[in-house]
Amino acid sequence: MKKKILMTGNEAVAQGAIDAGCTFYAGYPITPQNELTAYMAVHMPGKPGIFIQAESELAAINMVYGASAAGARAMTSSSSPGISLKQEGISYIAGAELPAVIVNVMRAGPGLGNITPAQSDYFQATRGGGHGDYHLIVLAPASVQEAYDQMFLSFDLADKYRAPVMVLGDGMLGQMMEPLQLSAVSFQPSAENKKPWALTGCAGRSPNVIKSFYMDTNELEKFNLNLQKKYALIRQKEQRWEEIFLKDAKTIIVAYGSMARIARSAVHALRGKGKKVGLIRPITLWPFPEKAFTKHLTSNTRYLAVEMSYGQMLEDVQLAVGKAKVDFLGRAGGGVPSEEDIIRRVNG
Amino acid sequence: MDKIYSHPVSLRDNSTHYCAGCGHGTAHRIIAEIVDELGIREKVIGLAPVGCAVIAYEYWNFDCSEAAHGRALAVATAIKRVRPENIVFTYQGDGDLAAIGTNETIHAANRGENLTVIFINNAVYGMTGGQMAPTTLAGQKTATTPAGRDVLSHGFPLKISEMLALLPAVKYIERVSFHSPQEIIKAKQAIKTAFLNQINNIGFSLVEILSPCPTYWGMSPQKSLEWIKEVMAKEFPLGRIK
Numbered sequence: 001m002k003k004k005i006l007m008t009g010n011e012a013v014a015q016g017a018i019d020a021g022c023t024f025y026a027g028y029p030i031t032p033q034n035e036l037t038a039y040m041a042v043h044m045p046g047k048p049g050i051f052i053q054a055e056s057e058l059a060a061i062n063m064v065y066g067a068s069a070a071g072a073r074a075m076t077s078s079s080s081p082g083i084s085l086k087q088e089g090i091s092y093i094a095g096a097e098l099p100a101v102i103v104n105v106m107r108a109g110p111g112l113g114n115i116t117p118a119q120s121d122y123f124q125a126t127r128g129g130g131h132g133d134y135h136l137i138v139l140a141p142a143s144v145q146e147a148y149d150q151m152f153l154s155f156d157l158a159d160k161y162r163a164p165v166m167v168l169g170d171g172m173l174g175q176m177m178e179p180l181q182l183s184a185v186s187f188q189p190s191a192e193n194k195k196p197w198a199l200t201g202c203a204g205r206s207p208n209v210i211k212s213f214y215m216d217t218n219e220l221e222k223f224n225l226n227l228q229k230k231y232a233l234i235r236q237k238e239q240r241w242e243e244i245f246l247k248d249a250k251t252i253i254v255a256y257g258s259m260a261r262i263a264r265s266a267v268h269a270l271r272g273k274g275k276k277v278g279l280i281r282p283i284t285l286w287p288f289p290e291k292a293f294t295k296h297l298t299s300n301t302r303y304l305a306v307e308m309s310y311g312q313m314l315e316d317v318q319l320a321v322g323k324a325k326v327d328f329l330g331r332a333g334g335g336v337p338s339e340e341d342i343i344r345r346v347n348g
Numbered sequence: 349m350d351k352i353y354s355h356p357v358s359l360r361d362n363s364t365h366y367c368a369g370c371g372h373g374t375a376h377r378i379i380a381e382i383v384d385e386l387g388i389r390e391k392v393i394g395l396a397p398v399g400c401a402v403i404a405y406e407y408w409n410f411d412c413s414e415a416a417h418g419r420a421l422a423v424a425t426a427i428k429r430v431r432p433e434n435i436v437f438t439y440q441g442d443g444d445l446a447a448i449g450t451n452e453t454i455h456a457a458n459r460g461e462n463l464t465v466i467f468i469n470n471a472v473y474g475m476t477g478g479q480m481a482p483t484t485l486a487g488q489k490t491a492t493t494p495a496g497r498d499v500l501s502h503g504f505p506l507k508i509s510e511m512l513a514l515l516p517a518v519k520y521i522e523r524v525s526f527h528s529p530q531e532i533i534k535a536k537q538a539i540k541t542a543f544l545n546q547i548n549n550i551g552f553s554l555v556e557i558l559s560p561c562p563t564y565w566g567m568s569p570q571k572s573l574e575w576i577k578e579v580m581a582k583e584f585p586l587g588r589i590k
Contacts (some may be wrong), residue, residue, distance in 0.1 A: 069413050
């Protein structure tokens with residue numbers, strides 16, 4: 001077993017990606033994720049790792065497109081304004097059905113905003129973000145350890161479904177240091193990771209083409225229907241969440257990422273006072289873990305959506321619970337709902 | 349009797365969708381011939397642009413990828429870095445390479461990526477309906493410069509090949525033309541050099557081709573060739589730039 005080390009979330013994501021077999025990274029500097037890029041610059045180069053500081057976010061995501069087309073496990077990272085710039089490339093990656101991992105260490109917006117943590121890119125991440133009918137698989141780590149572990153999962157899911165996966169963190173998680181248990185095993189390519197569609201030169205086979213253009217309308221519609229089938233399968237198979245104290249809960253708090261850690265503290269404090277409170281922490285934001293709600297749905301359960309944004313995840317909670325009552329507590333632009341805010345809201 | 353001319357294996361036996369007198373068919377064909385002659389069909393990876401040539405992979409018989417408008421050299425950079433043993437080229441128009449993709453072009457060149465770039469300059473946007481391109485000539489009428497390009501408000505024809513030649517990591521740039529069979533032979537030589545440079549690890553090589561677009565120049569195919577020779581090649585002089 002490898003020893004425990006102390007790392008920031010940003011560094012853990014980078015080390016996790018390397019251990020998960022990522023051999024190509026391209027990025028452009030932006031706070032609060034610069035430690036990730038810098039870590040990659042130190043640890044990626046050499047066989048077989050490739051690091052490129054791109055001239056722009058557009059170039060970085062298109063380099064990821066190219067590296068993935070050539071068969072590499074490829075990723076980029078950025079923070080909110082940079083992720084907006086990458087949307088064109090992400091749409092092309094989804095359209096060309098290429099596996100890729102995109103890390104968004106969210107900061108407060110809109111516009112330039114500032115570098116304080118926020119969760120305001122929830123809609124952009126979970127609804128697609130760019131043009132066209134597509135989804136990203138979106139994972140939301142809540143600790144440095146989970147950020148590391150999710151890099152393995154994100155590359156595996158990307159390969160499995162030939163789809164872009166976003167790891168959605170925030171500045172708080174990116175900057176915080178926690179003990180981390182590194183994986184004893186690193187990624188070894190197996191038969192499951194074979195990519196017969198990749199561009200390798202057409203020796204011994206007919207040519208491969210990576211594309212998202214369909215001149216014929218029927219063909220494009222057929223392609224879209226196939227994409228929707230893939231998304232339906234992902235919805236069915238890949239919902240992930242953590243639940244605490246749900247069995248007898250009268251109030252269920254819903255929160256993800258850094259916000260879920262504060263919510264968890266509030267839940268423990270409230271339980272200490274005998275309050276029947278539970279927590280659902282979505283680990284996949286898309287697909288949203290609806291199953292967690294249908295499993296526990298009772299007519300008199302009250303829900304409280306807590307987020308560092310103004311009612312974005314709230315909409316998914318409302319869709320998941322139907323007619324049940326959903327309260328909302330949210331701050332953004334650098335404001336973070338505190339443990340006391342949550343306790344007051346549950347009691348009030 | 350020796351057979352000296354045949355259909356290249358690297359060119360599929362498909363009719364192209366290009367307009368009468370368009371230069372793309374010629375460019376596709378000579379690239380296919382060169383790929384055959386160099387024996388690299390099973391190693392080559394082509395990047396098709398957004399524009400009239402977006403389905404170039406329907407005509408070439410080797411591995412290809414589309415790239416988003418302007419991003420071909422970012423995509424190609426990564427493919428070549430991941431697979432240095434493959435031969436990677438981009439095929440880009442003037443809007444793609446010298447307007448929306450200027451940044452990607454300059455930085456791939458400045459990094460000295462070992463790539464081959466085929467740059468089709470026809471001084472107009474074809475697929476979108478004949479709008480002004482960065483290389484549109486002064487006075488040239490287009491859909492978006494109905495009174496002709498006024499350099500004082502629309503800017504001057506952009507000489508991106510000359511700009512790129514200033515970069516220390518760029519190894520080879522030549523401007524050629526399709527206005528006569530003799531010039532097409534020279535163009536083929538230049539493109540072959542650009543591929544050989546990659547094979548020999550020499551580095552970033554670009555061939556700019558002055559190529560006819562009779563449809564959006566509002567000229568007959570024959571007149572278009574004369575216009576390249578008499579007008580366009582005066583603004584964009586032919587020959588080795590670097």
